[in-house]
Amino acid sequence: MPRYQAPRGTRDLLPADRAVFLRLEGIARSLAVRYGFSPIETPLFEQSEVFERGVGAVTDVVEKELFRVQAGRGDQERERWALRPEPTAGIVRAYVQHGMQTLPQPVRLTLTGPMFRYDRPQAGRYRQFWQFDVEAIGDAGPAIDAEIVELGLRFYREAGLDGVEVILNSIGDAACRPAYVERLRAWFMEREDRLPELERERLGTNPLRLLDSKDERMAELIAAAPTIADHLCAECATHFAAVRRHLEVLGVTPRLDPRLVRGLDYYTRTTFEFYRSGAEGQQQALGGGGRYDGLVELLGGKPTPGIGFGIGLDRVALALSAAGGSEPVAPRVPVVVAGADPEDTVTRLAIATRLRAAGITARADLAVRKLGRQLEAAAREGAHLVVICGDEMAAGQVQVKDLEAGTQRRVELADLAREIERTLAQHRHGAGEA
Numbered sequence: 197m198p199r200y201q202a203p204r205g206t207r208d209l210l211p212a213d214r215a216v217f218l219r220l221e222g223i224a225r226s227l228a229v230r231y232g233f234s235p236i237e238t239p240l241f242e243q244s245e246v247f248e249r250g251v252g253a254v255t256d257v258v259e260k261e262l263f264r265v266q267a268g269r270g271d272q273e274r275e276r277w278a279l280r281p282e283p284t285a286g287i288v289r290a291y292v293q294h295g296m297q298t299l300p301q302p303v304r305l306t307l308t309g310p311m312f313r314y315d316r317p318q319a320g321r322y323r324q325f326w327q328f329d330v331e332a333i334g335d336a337g338p339a340i341d342a343e344i345v346e347l348g349l350r351f352y353r354e355a356g357l358d359g360v361e362v363i364l365n366s367i368g369d370a371a372c373r374p375a376y377v378e379r380l381r382a383w384f385m386e387r388e389d390r391l392p393e394l395e396r397e398r399l400g401t402n403p404l405r406l407l408d409s410k411d412e413r414m415a416e417l418i419a420a421a422p423t424i425a426d427h428l429c430a431e432c433a434t435h436f437a438a439v440r441r442h443l444e445v446l447g448v449t450p451r452l453d454p455r456l457v458r459g460l461d462y463y464t465r466t467t468f469e470f471y472r473s474g475a476e477g478q479q480q481a482l483g484g485g486g487r488y489d490g491l492v493e494l495l496g497g498k499p500t501p502g503i504g505f506g507i508g509l510d511r512v513a514l515a516l517s518a519a520g521g522s523e524p525v526a527p528r529v530p531v532v533v534a535g536a537d538p539e540d541t542v543t544r545l546a547i548a549t550r551l552r553a554a555g556i557t558a559r560a561d562l563a564v565r566k567l568g569r570q571l572e573a574a575a576r577e578g579a580h581l582v583v584i585c586g587d588e589m590a591a592g593q594v595q596v597k598d599l600e601a602g603t604q605r606r607v608e609l610a611d612l613a614r615e616i617e618r619t620l621a622q623h624r625h626g627a628g629e630a
């Protein structure tokens with residue numbers, strides 16, 4: 197076994213995997229443009245407090261999974277930092293910091309990139325994973341809630357993943373949730389002797405988290421516990437009904453689950469998760485999101501509503517490969533420049549450089565080896581055309597061998613790029629189509 201390995205819970209995206217991710221990122225980018233979201237990038241790390249306040253101190257993500265960053269010895273700033281476990285808190289921090297509340301609202305932002313959670317690694321659960329995230333800040337809904345849910349579903353469809361459904365709930369707001377949480381606490385208190393140790397501790401700090409427990413001993417209790425659906429205030433109930441009405445018009449039928457609470461503290465009202473219906477094995481969310489009407493204020497801005505989602509690209513890639521829909525395809529180079537004189541790497545490199553300058557994807561064979569070996573290598577790579585630099589060079593010509601058609605012909609060097617483009621245009625090549 198090699199001495200150095202990627203850290204546990206992380207993985208290298210080798211070219212074939214990266215090609216799948218690039219395709220998913222491309223779909224994310226195109227959808228974001230179509231739906232009017234502008235790209236934003238925030239640092240991979242923030243002051244820990246952004247997550248502690250934003251995501252919530254009593255959440256798994258902050259309590260157990262935050263990667264805290266140790267500053268260098270010479271660092272005088274003495275700030276506490278952490279790698280981002282999710283993008284929403286950082287994006288809202290940027291919204292406040294850059295005074296985006298003065299822009300036309302809502303501000304629609306999107307980000308795709310790696311997130312970090314120190315979680316127990318298993319299939320589909322990594323310590324570094326990718327999310328496609330969208331946020332609409334400054335609109336209280338309900339129409340935009342439906343718009344965002346529909347956008348999420350469209351992403352899976354365009355990625356080629358069938359049968360993804362949305363599980364929907366409203367978890368109330370500052371007016372009605374506190375009373376419900378107290379009700380829930382009291383209910384579980386009456387059954388405290390049946391609670392596992394960890395859940396008993398959580399009962400004191402964050403009773404809602406009990407509904408999200410993965411402990412099997414909790415299943416029966418959770419099923420019987422009071423639900424928020426029966427405790428929504430009139431405003432929240434009206435909002436939730438309107439979200440569902442808008443979804444219906446868009447042709448989206450959500451599965452309502454009054455026990456969906458989500459693992460992050462900033463949520464209010466609309467919450468949702470995306471799952472593959474009928475997927476085998478342990479059900480893992482392919483994405484999730486919701487409304488966070490208190491978050492901007494919590495991070496120092498004026499009270500401003502917001503809503504968004506994060507889609508887990510690693511899990512989408514896994515689901516695609518399990519469904520046989522998107523087998524990773526290694527990108528191939530359509531054109532290889534070879535030469536009869538093994539030593540003459542200068543000519544091969546010069547011609548490949550000219551082709552690249554003309555916009556053609558090409559590789560020069562820079563190994564000092566016989567032409568036969570260069571041709572074998574090109575065939576193994578799945579190259580379409582091989583440009584062979586030989587004696588004809590004296591007359592300003594090269595041979596172009598078409599490995600797919602099994603033909604070979606002379607081409608004027610001056611026409612080479614145009615000729616190659618014409619041939620390639622009749623086929624489709626390139627990493628982008630993986």
Ligand code: HAM
Nearest residue numbers: 282284321322325481482483484485486504505506508
């Ligand atoms: P989240 O539910 O914590 O929400 O994560 C969103 C998605 O990221 C999950 O549904 C899952 O697909 C993926 N994911 C989470 N953890 C892991 C992991 N350890 N390994 C692989 N994939 C993972 C959020 O992060 C919120 N910021 C979503 C949001 C945006 N809410 C409002 N705006």
